[in-house]
Amino acid sequence: MIRGIGPVYAKKLLRAFGDKVFDVIEAEPDRLREVDGIGPVRAGRITAAWAEQKAVREIMVFLHSIHGHEGRFQQTPPGRRVCGSTRTAVRTGWRRHRCR
Secondary structure, three states: OOOOOOHHHHHHHHHHHHHHHHHHHHHHHHHHHHHHOOOHHHHHHHHHHHHHHHHHHHHHHHHHHHHHOOOOOEEEEOOOOOOOOOOOOOOOOEEOOOOO
C-alpha cells in the first residue's frame, strides 16, 4: 500500500503498468501522469509517499537482517543464559547468540 493510492487508483495503475507499477513509481515517476486522473500534484504525492516508505522498508530489511527469525541477536539481561550458553551479555544487554 502506498499512502495516497486507494482502491480506485490502484486498479488504474495496475491496468496501466501491470506488475511493473512499482518500477514505474521508482524509476519513471513522470509516467504516472499517463493514468487518467493523475496530474502533477497527485503524481508528486505518490512519488513522495513511495520515497518515504522506501526508507521505512530499508530500515525493516536492516532490522530483519540483524534479528531475523533465527534468534541470532537477542536482548538479555546481564548474566542470563540463553539456549544453554554460558557467556553473559555485554553492558548494553546485547550480545551475539546463535541457537542450535
